[in-house]
Amino acid sequence: MFTSTMHFRAVVAAAAAVALLAAGCGSNPSTSSNPSGTSTSPSMTGSMPGMDHGNSASPSAATRTDFNDADVTFLQTMYPHHAQAVEMAKLVPGRSQNQEVLTLAAKIENAQAPEMAQMSALLTSFGKPAPTPDGGHMTAMPGMMAPDQMNTLKGLSGKEFDRMWLQMMIQHHTGAITMSDTEIASGANPDAKILAHQIITNQQAEIDQMNSMLAQT
Secondary structure, eight states: OHHHHHHHHHHHHHHHHHHHHHHHHHOOTTOEEOTTSOEEOGGGTSOOTTTOTTTOOOOOOOOOOSOOHHHHHHHHHHHHHHHHHHHHHHHSBTTBOOHHHHHHHHHHHHHHHHHHHHHHHHHHHTTOOOOOTTOSOGGGSTTOOOHHHHHHHHTOOHHHHHHHHHHHHHHHHHHHHHHHHHHHHHOOOHHHHHHHHHHHHHHHHHHHHHHHHHHHO
8 A cells, every 4th residue: 555655656746747847848938929829039029220121211312492493494504505615615725825725725614514513413403304515405595606606616726716716705604694694683592593603703704814815816
């Protein structure tokens, strides 16, 4: 009788030990069961920095609204206007021996090419297409040279070239000032207006210089 009781207690103790061992092996504090029966780590249930590609996106640059049609017209027409001035400036080396003309042509090119980049950037910020050097009705702009005038200029050299180049550039600058005056009077964008004032100041000074140079040729 005593032996049977001891055997029964030993069996119960062994069963309890097996149950405790199974319970310890089956639990994992780093995982929890989801309704589908698979285990997921709590550290993956929240969003991780840099990993939430589907829910977050970099916002696109906001389009400016502080402009009107006059600003757009000014920038879209002044861009090809400047492009022709740069083209005229590039004709000077190799055709002129006048150092003052050579220096002025380089100055015009170095000033107007960056302004063209500024015009393009402003139009892009307005949500408008970037302009092209030959865009629009070029000859309808104040001061623009017709193709036959440009061809005639290209065929000259020496003092004849200097004289015609100065006459054409004075006319060209005068047209740019007219266009800039219109922008200041009718435009709304502060950056476009600053650019217009800059064009007036610089090109009027160059007109005065070219008139003096023309009197000496």
